Amino acid sequence: MTIAEPASAPTGPRFPDPYDIETPPGAEGWEEMYPYYNRFLPSRREHDAHRTWFRNSMHFPEPMPPFDIVTSDSAFMSVGVMNSRVFALPPALGLDVRVLNGYVYMSSNGVEDPAEIGRRAEEFGARAGHYYQNWPDLYAAWETKVRAQIAALVAIEIPVLGDLEPRERVLAGRGIASSNDLLVAYQGILASLDAAWNLHSELLNLGYAAYLNFLMLCKGHFPEITDQAVAKMVSGVDVLLFRPDDELKKLAALGIELGIADRLIAGADLDALRADDAGRRWLAACDESAEPWFHFSNGNGFYHHHRSWSDDMSFPLAMIGEYAQRLRAGEDLSRPLAAVSAERDAVVARYRALIDTDEGRQAFDEALGLSRVVFPYVENHNFFIEHWYMTVFWNKMRSLGSLFVEHGFFDAVDDLFFLRRAEIGDALVDLQMAWCAGGRPHGPDHWPAIVRRRRRIHAALARWTPPPALGPAPGRIVEPMTIMLWGITDEQVAGWLATAEDGAGAVRTLRGFAGSPGVVEGRARVVLRPADLSTVEDGEILVAPITSPSWTPVFARIKGAVSDIGGIMCHAAIVSREYGLPSVVGTGTGTTTIRTGQLIRVDGDTGAVTLLDD
Amino acid sequence: MTDMAYIRWFDGVRAADRPTVGGKCASLGELISAGIPVPPGFAVTVDAFGPGLHDAVAALPPADAAALVRATPVPATVAAAVRAAYADLCRREGGADVAVAVRSSAVAEDGEAASFAGQQETYLWTVGADDVVARVRDCWASLYTPQAVAYRSRLPADPAAEATRIAVGVQVMVDATVSGVAFTVSPRTGDRSVVAVNASWGLGQAVVSGEVTPDEYWLSKVGPTLTAGRIAHKTRECRPAPGGRGVVTVDVPAERRDVAALDDERIRALAALAMRIEEHYGCPQDIEWALDASGRLLILQSRPETTWRKTRAARPVAGSAFLDLVHKVGVRG
Numbered sequence: 001m002t003i004a005e006p007a008s009a010p011t012g013p014r015f016p017d018p019y020d021i022e023t024p025p026g027a028e029g030w031e032e033m034y035p036y037y038n039r040f041l042p043s044r045r046e047h048d049a050h051r052t053w054f055r056n057s058m059h060f061p062e063p064m065p066p067f068d069i070v071t072s073d074s075a076f077m078s079v080g081v082m083n084s085r086v087f088a089l090p091p092a093l094g095l096d097v098r099v100l101n102g103y104v105y106m107s108s109n110g111v112e113d114p115a116e117i118g119r120r121a122e123e124f125g126a127r128a129g130h131y132y133q134n135w136p137d138l139y140a141a142w143e144t145k146v147r148a149q150i151a152a153l154v155a156i157e158i159p160v161l162g163d164l165e166p167r168e169r170v171l172a173g174r175g176i177a178s179s180n181d182l183l184v185a186y187q188g189i190l191a192s193l194d195a196a197w198n199l200h201s202e203l204l205n206l207g208y209a210a211y212l213n214f215l216m217l218c219k220g221h222f223p224e225i226t227d228q229a230v231a232k233m234v235s236g237v238d239v240l241l242f243r244p245d246d247e248l249k250k251l252a253a254l255g256i257e258l259g260i261a262d263r264l265i266a267g268a269d270l271d272a273l274r275a276d277d278a279g280r281r282w283l284a285a286c287d288e289s290a291e292p293w294f295h296f297s298n299g300n301g302f303y304h305h306h307r308s309w310s311d312d313m314s315f316p317l318a319m320i321g322e323y324a325q326r327l328r329a330g331e332d333l334s335r336p337l338a339a340v341s342a343e344r345d346a347v348v349a350r351y352r353a354l355i356d357t358d359e360g361r362q363a364f365d366e367a368l369g370l371s372r373v374v375f376p377y378v379e380n381h382n383f384f385i386e387h388w389y390m391t392v393f394w395n396k397m398r399s400l401g402s403l404f405v406e407h408g409f410f411d412a413v414d415d416l417f418f419l420r421r422a423e424i425g426d427a428l429v430d431l432q433m434a435w436c437a438g439g440r441p442h443g444p445d446h447w448p449a450i451v452r453r454r455r456r457i458h459a460a461l462a463r464w465t466p467p468p469a470l471g472p473a474p475g476r477i478v479e480p481m482t483i484m485l486w487g488i489t490d491e492q493v494a495g496w497l498a499t500a501e502d503g504a505g506a507v508r509t510l511r512g513f514a515g516s517p518g519v520v521e522g523r524a525r526v527v528l529r530p531a532d533l534s535t536v537e538d539g540e541i542l543v544a545p546i547t548s549p550s551w552t553p554v555f556a557r558i559k560g561a562v563s564d565i566g567g568i569m570c571h572a573a574i575v576s577r578e579y580g581l582p583s584v585v586g587t588g589t590g591t592t593t594i595r596t597g598q599l600i601r602v603d604g605d606t607g608a609v610t611l612l613d614d
Numbered sequence: 615m616t617d618m619a620y621i622r623w624f625d626g627v628r629a630a631d632r633p634t635v636g637g638k639c640a641s642l643g644e645l646i647s648a649g650i651p652v653p654p655g656f657a658v659t660v661d662a663f664g665p666g667l668h669d670a671v672a673a674l675p676p677a678d679a680a681a682l683v684r685a686t687p688v689p690a691t692v693a694a695a696v697r698a699a700y701a702d703l704c705r706r707e708g709g710a711d712v713a714v715a716v717r718s719s720a721v722a723e724d725g726e727a728a729s730f731a732g733q734q735e736t737y738l739w740t741v742g743a744d745d746v747v748a749r750v751r752d753c754w755a756s757l758y759t760p761q762a763v764a765y766r767s768r769l770p771a772d773p774a775a776e777a778t779r780i781a782v783g784v785q786v787m788v789d790a791t792v793s794g795v796a797f798t799v800s801p802r803t804g805d806r807s808v809v810a811v812n813a814s815w816g817l818g819q820a821v822v823s824g825e826v827t828p829d830e831y832w833l834s835k836v837g838p839t840l841t842a843g844r845i846a847h848k849t850r851e852c853r854p855a856p857g858g859r860g861v862v863t864v865d866v867p868a869e870r871r872d873v874a875a876l877d878d879e880r881i882r883a884l885a886a887l888a889m890r891i892e893e894h895y896g897c898p899q900d901i902e903w904a905l906d907a908s909g910r911l912l913i914l915q916s917r918p919e920t921t922w923r924k925t926r927a928a929r930p931v932a933g934s935a936f937l938d939l940v941h942k943v944g945v946r947g
Contacts, residue, residue: 091936121939129943210944213937223803229836347836354806354835366945517839605841 013497015469018053018100019045026460030102033066033454035420038073038099053098053105053470057588058565059302061545063102063461066454067397067417067424071302071390072097072104074193078201084109087131087206088123102461105470131206135373139203142377146199146384153192153392156185158399161407161435179432182403186428189396190421196393200385207374214367221355221364228517228577233348234371237341240380241575244296244309245552247289248316249333251282252323258282261328265321270313292388296550298530301386304417306530308391309550315533319553387550400424407431408444410451418454419447465592468496496588510587510594512562514607515573518582520560521601521612524594541602543594555579560602562590562609576604584609620662620695624655624785634659636719636781641916648894650887651912654706655714655785656699660721662692663754663780671758672778680758688751696750697743700784711742713787713858716749718756721779735759738817738861739787739854746784753782788912789854790904792875793818794828796888798835799898799919806898808841809833809885813875815866816851818902818914825863826850829874831881838885845874876905884911891916 018040023030031039040048060072080094093109111117131138159181215230255264258278263269273279290310298315299306309316323333348368355361401416409427410416419427427443434441473493495511525540527533533554536542541560544551552575555561561576561583576583582604584590590609594600599612627635627643635643639657646652667686671679688696704712716737735756737749756762757780766774792813800808814821814828821828826849832842848866855862876884884903891913892899898919904912 089936090939124939125943128940132944209937209940213940213944216934216937217941222805222807224800224805224808224832224834224841226834226841229834350836351807363941367941370941370944517841 013473015052015471015473015497016467017049018098018105018470019049021100021467021470024101024460024464027101027457027464029453030457030461033102033418033420033457034064034069034099035422038069038097040098040100048098049471051096051107051471052474053107055466055468055470056104056106057466057468058546059300060104061300061565062303063458063464064099064104065304065417065458066420068303069099070190070193070421072099074197075200075302076106077194078197079204081198082201083205086202087127088120089205089209090117090121090124100470101464101466102458103466107471128206128209131203132210132370132373135203135377139377142199142203143384146196146389149192149196149199150384150389150392153189153196153389153396156188156192156396158182158185158396158403161403161431177436179436182428182432186400186424189393189400193393196385196389200381203374203377204381207378210367210370210374211378214371217363217367218351221360222351225351226514226517228514228573229347229351231573231577232344233351233368234375235344236372236375236379237337237344240383242335242552243383244293244316244550245319246335247293248319248553249323249327251286251289252320252327252333254285255282255320255324256327261324264317264324267321268317295388295391296383297387297391298533298550300546301390304394304397304414306394308387310391311395315530315553318534322553322556404431404443407435407441409441409447411448415447415451418451418458465589468588469493473497492586492588508611510562510584510590510609510611512584512587512590512607512609513573514604515561515563515583515585516576516581516604518560518580518604519601520582520604521599522559524562524596524598524600525558526591526594526596528591541600543590543596543600545591551575555581560604561585562587562594562600562602564588564590564592618695618698620659620692621699622657622659623699624652624657624783627657633721633779634661634781636660636721636779636783637917638717638719638915639781639783640719642783642785644894645891645913645916648890650891650894651910653786653788653912653914654703655783656703657719658692658696658699658750658782658784660779660781662689662695662750662782664689664692667754676758676760676763680755683755683758684751686751688747692750693747696747696784700743700746703784703786707786713739713741713854714746715783715785715787716740716746716753717783717785718753719781719783720757720777721781722773722777738819739859741859745859750782750784754780785914787854788904788914789907790817791815791907793902793904793914794821794875796884796901796903797898797919798888798892798901800832807835809835809838809888811876811881811884811888813881814846814848814851815870815875816853817861818852818904819861820850820852820863825852829876831876833881833885835885835889838882838889840878840881843874843881845872847871848875880905880911887911887913 019042056072059075064072076095076097083089084093091111093111095106095108098105098107111120159178161178161182165177211234214234215227218225218230218233252261252264255261258281260273260278260282263273263279270283273283294309294313294316296309297306298308327333352361352364355364397416398413401410401413404410404416404427405413409431416424427447430441430443433439491511520541522539522541524543525536526543527536528545530551533551536554536557538557539559540557541562542551542554542558543562544564546563546565555575556579558581560581563583563585564587565585573583573585582602584602584604584607587609594609594611598614601608601610601612603609622631622635622639622643624639624643625646627640628647629640629644631643632640635657642652642655667683671682674682687693700714703714704710718735735753737752740746740749757778766777769777792815794811794813795818796812797810799806799810801810809832811831811833812821812828813831814826820826827846828848829846830844831840833839834841848871850863851866852861852863854860887903888899888901891901895916895918899916900919901913902915904914906912
């Protein structure tokens, strides 16, 4: 989508020039961690310095480890190709991507020529029309395709490079050696990632566009309607993102039924549970829930270190214990689906009745109907790709990392992620050649020092605060998709510019989006990574860069939520609304401005966070 | 001898009785029929402002007309009817000399075409039959205030003539602790899903006359849910004068100035009431309300909100060419 009209004048207000940004102390040499095509190359200064670049803090809140940039590449590539070449969205192509000091920035490519827009509109009509008309079938087929991708990725085997090839393979006359399997496996993993992200984006912008059509229609009739009210009219009552949490509740109930609740509350010891019948029955149920529902990232899935419940069961097990305790105390943990559904219908009826004309009501019905057709994908695609697929992906890469550790390339499996995608290809050839020759690979003498240096650089980049935008300030932000998906509005840009000019003044109020209504005051708990979730205490206000749906269980403990990143449809907003917690999303600087223990007020009606003490 | 043909009780009139009891009284009757809490009272009909006097003043300059109306005794049959009805009202309220508001109710007032807001007089805290009769006469005279005459002069001949037809409402006075205005459409944007409420201490006059900045509350009709509020610094309030006749404007005690005049629950209840009225009439309403000493919400008046009616219909939906295309191909293939 075109993010904004072109800047009015080259001499107007500016964000920092990307070419003037200094390297944070300790991060010297960061450029080597990213491929040339992701960087602001000095040779392209004339071109790149004159564009507006927005930071994508929604998907990439942390600096990118060198390998992890593949998620940015894949995600932007897939959104871009669907817009520009698959569905031919008339006004919008894809986004160009740059990495600066480890952080991801983007700039949109639009279509300006009216004749070209007209030609694309015709193509779009035929292509998108087909998708909208056949959406339920295509969505069902989509799920089948994604499940097949996941199954194929699971099936990729990282070969064992042993002393001798297995005799039976030789006797079967295979001819091709295991070293080739290694190459095929790595290429297969990368190709699979690319394909999975193509699928992720296949229905994405068509889905959002249909929703946006309804949103803007509602705003035309009701200029003061909140985005939350519109979301409420469209939202499904049974959303996959709640399923993992529901599984935990189910397991808590089963624990009570089997008489092992005390053991779950005390902190489930999986080995001890295996020792008796009740424990084994419970574990069998747990395994069943886990596949696939515990492939649920504690982060957003875009980073290798965003581990999932299935990688580390301590958080879900603790929540099962907590749920068991609450169930035993007589609490009803079920989500009131019938009430939610009835409320949704009542909201729709109320707004519909306020539209004066038959034509107006017909258009409202049509737009709402279309939104509801596409919405299951909008709400559920995330679980399939970002959570399930990506959990399997990172772990498949870890199998490759283990092979390298085995051959002395690295100290730790995750060191692999401090090599770029192409460097892993090189290391692989190194390993192939040495194994084939019966010699010693270069890797063990080459990579450990580089990985150590890059880990230091990465840590230094993590301490740096990236500006929200680079280059000339944009003209008016006119494009509704931008506003909805990225939370970038005229007001937001003006606020960023003002902050950039004021420098480091004492900030008392942060502005974001009203994610979920209500006002609450309380002590802040800043949680930068999912591993710190256990520090959250009852009645605190969660302040986080982004909240993943897998954080859902902790919403039962908190009073409100603030996120750096996210618009009205982000997970923090969706989950907060479900839990009736006030939330402000997309503040930009919540985690860097607010300290743990600080008293803050979260106004989910107006989107303001006020710092009440020092 | 009394002629009760000049009297119509609010609970017996409907919108269709406007030609007899005027817009305000017809609307109050209509509200009562819809089950809306409205202080009881009666209308002194248009016919009571007798044809003789009406014709006599028609040709006079405004000041002379007003003076003549004030100098002419209320016809005995009318005065007797008003006294009898007032006595009846006092009996129904279970007290002697109940305080009432005496309010003009012009036939053309609150009509579909123009609001006539504030063109005729209202006399609050009127007590005793003599004063009620005198204030009825003053309401008639208020037809000839310079501003009322000027207002009519801008109207075409027929509506202008109709605008001189006036009835008078006599309504039990609400001892308001808080009062204000509610709109069932956003005065900011014309958004029909919005209810806007103004509230301040005491009688509504301080709000209407602009003497205080009232608290402001914004609600969505879904729920209704409070979406925004602003507590104003309220320095003055209108209260019954000592002795209970007439009103005075006094300073608000410091401890109440910055306190919300309505709690959230009452704001929501008021919005729900306003929505019921809108639903009854089928169009956005501009409502005057009061909270009495016992904490009961009462509606004093409701009229169609006219400002946004025309502009809203023409307002385009804020889409884009791209979204129009999405709608087209999404819905119709």
